[in-house]
Every structure is written in structure tokens, then in C-alpha cells.
Amino acid sequence: MEERIQHIFDKVLKKTLTLSSIAVIRFINGSFGTNHPLDSNITYNWTEGYDDDLNKTIADGILTINGRLSYHFEAQIGPDEEMQFRVFEYGYRHALRERNSKNVLKFPEPLIIYLYKSGNIPDEDTILLDFGTQGYFLYKVKNYKLLAHSLEELNQHQMVILIPFMILKFRDELAKKRTPENLQALKNFILNDILGIINQNVVLGNLTLADANRLRNLIAQLYRYLYADYEECQKEGINDMVEEGLVLEMDIIEHNHKKELEQKEKEVTEKVTKEVTKEVTKEVTKEVTTYTACNMLRKGLSVELVQECTGLSQEEILQLKESLD
Numbered sequence: 001m002e003e004r005i006q007h008i009f010d011k012v013l014k015k016t017l018t019l020s021s022i023a024v025i026r027f028i029n030g031s032f033g034t035n036h037p038l039d040s041n042i043t044y045n046w047t048e049g050y051d052d053d054l055n056k057t058i059a060d061g062i063l064t065i066n067g068r069l070s071y072h073f074e075a076q077i078g079p080d081e082e083m084q085f086r087v088f089e090y091g092y093r094h095a096l097r098e099r100n101s102k103n104v105l106k107f108p109e110p111l112i113i114y115l116y117k118s119g120n121i122p123d124e125d126t127i128l129l130d131f132g133t134q135g136y137f138l139y140k141v142k143n144y145k146l147l148a149h150s151l152e153e154l155n156q157h158q159m160v161i162l163i164p165f166m167i168l169k170f171r172d173e174l175a176k177k178r179t180p181e182n183l184q185a186l187k188n189f190i191l192n193d194i195l196g197i198i199n200q201n202v203v204l205g206n207l208t209l210a211d212a213n214r215l216r217n218l219i220a221q222l223y224r225y226l227y228a229d230y231e232e233c234q235k236e237g238i239n240d241m242v243e244e245g246l247v248l249e250m251d252i253i254e255h256n257h258k259k260e261l262e263q264k265e266k267e268v269t270e271k272v273t274k275e276v277t278k279e280v281t282k283e284v285t286k287e288v289t290t291y292t293a294c295n296m297l298r299k300g301l302s303v304e305l306v307q308e309c310t311g312l313s314q315e316e317i318l319q320l321k322e323s324l325d
Contacts, residue, residue: 006077008225009115009165012218013075014061016161018044019211023161026206028063028071030158031111031144040065045094062094062108070094070108075165077115084125084141087112110141115165117147117172155197160207163194164218171226178232186227187238190219191245216246290320297321 017024022038029036043064064070072091076083087110095105114121127139146154146162147169154160170186198215201207207215220243228239289310296306303317310317 009075009077012164012222013073013113014046015214015218016164017061017063017073019161019214020208022205023207023211024063025065026158027161028065031073032071032109032142034069036065036069041067043067045070045098062090064098064108070098070106072108072110073113074110075113075115079116079118083112084127087141088127088139107139111144112141113144113146113162113165115146115168118145121145151193151197155201158206160197160201161211161215163197164215164222166194167219167222167226174227174230178230180236183232183236183238187241187245190223190242194219195246220246293317293320294324297324 017027021040021042024042025036025038025040028034045062045064061073062070063073072087072094074083074087074090091107091110092105095107099105112125121143123143125141125143127141129137129139131137146165149157151163151166154162154166167186167190170182170189173182174186195216198207198212202209202212223242227233233239289312293306293310293312293316296309297303297317297320303314303321306312306317307314312320
């Protein structure tokens with residue numbers, strides 16, 4: 001049961017890591033204090049395997065930026081004293097696969113994202129590597145205690161792609177008791193606070209519309225998994241309100257975005273049409289003027305009179321007269 005639960009949250013994390021490169025690079029920069037350009041190239045080093053039911057799984061989430069630096073992300077939904085050792089193992093396997101020098105193993109930078117409330121999680125875990133007579137080395141694994149942070153902090157640190165997991169803040173409370181007050185708080189948190197942050201980042205260009213849609217879908221999936229089966233959520237209509245709110249909110253954004261695109265396309269079309277019309281009119285006017293000048297010259301009218309009537313320069317008229325001769 002616990003493995004199945006862990007697998008669900010692992011899959012959600014992997015899906016957030018495949019959002020747009022802008023969103024993912026911002027997340028890496030926020031997680032590790034780096035400054036990778038937002039147009040950096042991302043290589044996904046997914047390692048696939050199969051579980052007992054022969055379902056394909058993704059064992060570890062390691063991303064390489066611009067072919068140089070690698071980062072390893074893992075989500076953890078419950079206590080596990082062996083987690084840092086598995087991260088080390090995944091990192092070692094990656095270093096073996098990717099080594100480009102016979103005697104160099106380059107480990108990815110690791111981050112474990114803890115998705116449950118606990119005051120016992122350190123900011124960093126360490127593994128002491130004992131190389132015997134060669135000495136010791138401390139392998140450090142950074143920990144991020146997601147539920148210890150607010151939505152605003154998540155936003156400030158460029159880690160918005162983790163926002164679907166924030167609905168876990170209500171997990172323990174609702175497991176104990178579901179009052180009208182805490183059910184309403186959950187609904188408001190999702191439809192006002194979470195979607196507000198997502199919409200804000202779409203406007204700022206930190207997330208694409210596709211990113212926002214995928215985050216909305218992940219929020220809906222986690223909501224159904226965590227809360228939709230509670231009888232109170234069904235009776236109070238919370239399920240319907242959350243589902244409709246998630247759909248409606250993004251539909252509005254997409255509708256407004258579509259209207260903006262249509263308006264810009266219309267403006268561009270009108271501008272192009274106007275410029276083309278202007279050029280065509282100019283060409284036609286010039287042809288008519290030239291034809292008129294030629295007729296006047298054929299009738300023996302003076303260059304001065306032709307110039308006065310057509311507005312052509314004396315040089316242009318003389319050139320026309322020469323071509324007629």
C-alpha cells in the first residue's frame with residue numbers, strides 16, 4: 001500500500017519536471033541557488049524499469065543542464081531512513097552511465113522533496129564514505145520540507161511547479177475530522193490561493209498556458225486521490241466545486257488568451273492589408289500619371305505644361321519624351 005502511494009507521488013513529481021523548459025529551469029535555479037539561463041537545454045536521464053505487475057516505472061529523476069551539470073530530484077511521502085542511501089545509489093549509477101573520462105565519476109546534485117509534516121527532517125542528510133587508508137568523504141543530500149513553506153515562499157523561490165503538492169497541507173487535518181470550516185478552507189485554498197499563484201505566473205511568463213493546464217490537471221488528480229472519497233466532500237458539494245472551479249478558471253484564461261491572439265492577428269492583418277493597398281494604389285497612380293504624360297507629349301504639349309498637370313519632375317518627363325521619340 002505504501003509503495004503504491006509513493007509511486008503516485010513519484011509520478012506526479014516526474015510530470016512536473018517535464019513542464020516547459022522555462023518553468024523547470026526556474027525550479028532548478030530556485031532549488032539550488034543556480035543561475036542557469038532560461039533557454040538552457042535540458043536532458044532527461046530517466047531510467048526505466050518494471051514493477052511486480054509489469055507496469056513501466058521511472059526509477060529516478062535526473063536532469064542535465066546544457067550537457068554539464070546534473071540535478072537529481074526525489075519525492076518522499078513518508079519517513080524512510082534509507083532514502084539518502086537510495087539517492088546515493090541512483091547518483092552512482094548515473095555517474096557510471098554518463099562518465100566521459102575513464103577515471104572520473106560525476107555525481108548529480110541531489111534534492112529530496114519531503115511531502116509530509118515532520119519536525120525531525122534535517123535540512124541536509126550526510127553519508128560518511130569511508131575509503132579506508134585513503135580517508136573519508138561526506139556525501140551531502142539536500143532536503144526540502146515542502147509543507148513547512150507557504151505558497152508565497154514557493155513562488156518567491158521559483159518553485160511553482162511543486163504547487164500541486166501543496167494541497168497535502170490539509171491531509172492530516174481532514175483525515176481526523178471534516179468540518180464545514182476546514183472543507184471550505186481546502187476549497188478556498190485550491191480555487192483562490194493556488195490558482196491565483198498559477199495565474200500570476202502565467203501573466204508574468206514564468207509558466208506557459210500548457211504548464212498551467214498540466215498543473216491544474218495534477219491538482220485535480222491529487223484532490224481526487226486525497227479527498228474526493230470523503231463522504232462530507234461529496235455531500236457538501238466540495239468535489240463538484242473544486243472540479244468545476246479548476247476547469248472554469250483555466251477555460252477563462254484560455255478564452256482571454258485566445259481573444260488576445262485573435263485581436264493581434266486582426267491588427268496585423270489590417271496593417272498588412274493597409275500597407276499592400278497603399279503600395280498598390282501608389283503603383284496604379286504612377287502608371288496612370290505616366291500614361292497621361294505620354295499622351296500629352298504625343299499631342300505636342302510643352303514639357304512645362306505636362307509637368308504642371310502631372311506633377312512629374314522635368315527629368316522624368318524628358319525621359320518619357322525620349323522614349324517616345
